Amino acid sequence: MKRKVAVIGVGCTKFGEIWEKSLRDLAVEAGMKAIEDAAISGEEIKALYGGNMSAGMFIEQEHVGVLIADYSGLASLHIPAVRVEAACASGSVAFHLACLAVSSGMYDIVIAAGVEKVTDVDASRVEDMLASSVDREWEAIYGATLPALYAQIAMEHMKKYGTTEEQLARVAVKNHANAVHNEIAQYRREISEESVLRSPIVASPLHVLDCSTPADGAAAVVICDASMARKYTDTPVYVAASAQATDTIALHDRHDITTMLSTATAARKAFRTAGIEPSDVDVAEVHDIYTISEIVSIEDIGFFKKGEGGTATEEGATEIGGEIAVNPSGGLKACGNPPGATGIRQIVELVTQLRGEAGKRQVPDAEIGLAHNMGGTGGTAVVHILAV
Amino acid sequence: MKRKVAVIGVGCTKFGEIWEKSLRDLAVEAGMKAIEDAAISGEEIKALYGGNMSAGMFIEQEHVGVLIADYSGLASLHIPAVRVEAACASGSVAFHLACLAVSSGMYDIVIAAGVEKVTDVDASRVEDMLASSVDREWEAIYGATLPALYAQIAMEHMKKYGTTEEQLARVAVKNHANAVHNEIAQYRREISEESVLRSPIVASPLHVLDCSTPADGAAAVVICDASMARKYTDTPVYVAASAQATDTIALHDRHDITTMLSTATAARKAFRTAGIEPSDVDVAEVHDIYTISEIVSIEDIGFFKKGEGGTATEEGATEIGGEIAVNPSGGLKACGNPPGATGIRQIVELVTQLRGEAGKRQVPDAEIGLAHNMGGTGGTAVVHILAV
Secondary structure: OOOOEEEEEEEEOOOEOOOOOOHHHHHHHHHHHHHHHHOOOHHHOOOEEEEOOOHHHHHOOOOHHHHHHHHOOOHHHOOOEEEEEEOEOHHHHHHHHHHHHHHOOOOOEEEEEEEEOOOOOOHHHHHHHHHHHOOOOOOHHHOOOHHHHHHHHHHHHHHHHOOOHHHHHHHHHHHHHHHOOOOOOOOOOOOOHHHHHHOOEEEOOEEHHHEOOEOEEEEEEEEEEHHHHHHOOOOOEEEEEEEEEEOOOOHHHOOOOOOOHHHHHHHHHHHHHHOOOHHHOOEEEOOOOEHHHHHHHHHHHOOOOOOOHHHHHHOOOOOOOOOOEEOOOOHHHHHOEOOOOHHHHHHHHHHHHHOOOOHHHOOOOOOEEEEEEEEOOOOEEEEEEEEO | OOOOEEEEEEEEOOOEOOOOOOHHHHHHHHHHHHHHHHOOOHHHOOOEEEEOOOHHHHHOOOOHHHHHHHHOOOHHHOOOEEEEEEOEOHHHHHHHHHHHHHHOOOOOEEEEEEEEOOOOOOHHHHHHHHHHHOOOOOOHHHOOOHHHHHHHHHHHHHHHHOOOHHHHHHHHHHHHHHHOOOOOOOOOOOOOHHHHHHOOEEEOOEEHHHEOOEOEEEEEEEEEEHHHHHHOOOOOEEEEEEEEEEOOOOHHHOOOOOOOHHHHHHHHHHHHHHOOOHHHOOEEEOOOOEHHHHHHHHHHHOOOOOOOHHHHHHOOOOOOOOOOEEOOOOHHHHHOEOOOOHHHHHHHHHHHHHOOOOHHHOOOOOOEEEEEEEEOOOOEEEEEEEEO
């Protein structure tokens, strides 16, 4: 990247079952919050990058980039509006492209947003729609939906490294505890390890409380050339690295399903770009679409050695105040997961943490943050490193 | 843009009802042709940008960028794969992002592809799915699908500028005549003005032969930093400009529906970047999803004054050998329109023309080409200028 990029404004709607708001309402609400937070005028925004997974299937609406730009009042400026899709990593890919647009010198100020509206369809169809993120012809069509595939990963991780159901449950317990203090989270209540283990099995060994839920929601961030950031804010947060990587879409095509090579590749690239080590990170938002995915990911990112994520979680190393605070927001698990918005929500959380504005969920002395977002079972992984 | 970009390889599948091939088959076929044409190895490709409109609705598959990368053998290299969507302009936006990725210096060689598989669903549902490119809540839901909206544009253009049904028909006649010599075109047969005017009305004044048809198909191009292009090919084609613009998604929110401000904005920007005038262009691929859209677009791009597109067409100014050859490929009208692939197919045609390899549809002495691609009713417009 040629120029440094700074985040100068963030905004996020409440996540959950937001019956009274449409996709466009949610996107505009988040966008306006981000623009207000950045204290800029709409005219200063030169392009929009929007993440959205499945508005076609969920609300029969494509051309979502333009729709958002239009309802945000940006269409009259005729700025480019791009919609990107990478399943649950759609938001992060939008942020990645937005960063490139600014760092390349093409634009000085752009907005990256993410949105999803999942509750407007029959709830029984949502899981199958989300399974469009894996290989429809060779996985989903045979019933291998996301929880079924992550259950296989969990089984293998338990067999290979001795990870336990209790350790998986601890991820959910921690993230719910954090979400109590996050006003946008869908589930703001503590849960016990026992309640996770007693909750119904979705796909063994994953219980229903090991699973995040699809949600409605939107998030947006305004970024600019770092050299102009202090004109807009006293608390700019800088993008130290932005890296995206790919793996096979189907799990069965991988050598080892307990490691996501997309995550490992993107993380390695991001750390190299930022010139830091995993141990330098103070706070991380990690893709915990299922409890097992947080454990696999904190290993693949390099926070812990492969196979030691479960034990580390059990010992409290990933709690706020622990070795590395993972998902102080509550993560996908307790915030809820609007696939298009999650990647941007992670950035919003990191910026809030690095500004020191996270209130009761504040990670002490947070100066370096990492966001990790995946699509499907890791077909896409995106890693961002932010720093003050 | 910091670095100049060159197209060094192009590939395209046959467009039409391709029953025997799936989305992934089509994408891989086009990609392999482009890679072979560029005479590079897959390992040299550092990122993939894929345009696709509605694989979610059409084949219940999202995460299309990764799917294509995977089946092209690129997932094992873990390169970033991005899927972008802008309705029928998805392919052009993918090309636009690919150009930025190279021009910014982020990558030296990338592939831009576009693909759509529309025939795997009940044909009666396709038109409604394509109407997801316009405003579902305020247009499509009331029956205002794409042909109905373009019919309104045509009506207004006829009223305001005296454009006739015969002039509209001439667009179809010309493009079908050109497609006879294009081996990838869906409709390789001449049609007469009379047959257009006698064909059934879809939405007055548009007859069925004024309309392009949704089709299966894929196209791909390999681009690189221009300074290295001659290492791979003796006939590099350079990207002189790449511009994208937006307008309201709904037609009723515009001041004048006979002008697409997205097209006008993108074209103005592209000409400024390239440092040329519309009259310098030798060959153009223009978004003729309906005959009226070619007429409106050749005016908005600046080839003809507003209101004179119909007369110019009638006088043969847009034929091969005319003032400006428009849609020598046959356009969307006769090639067929796979929404995700069309924008890339236009680039493939321009490169073929500028290389002088277009055979019987060759535009004499073509040195500068322009591609114009729209999403919906012009919510998105993308203009590329290519030159030898």
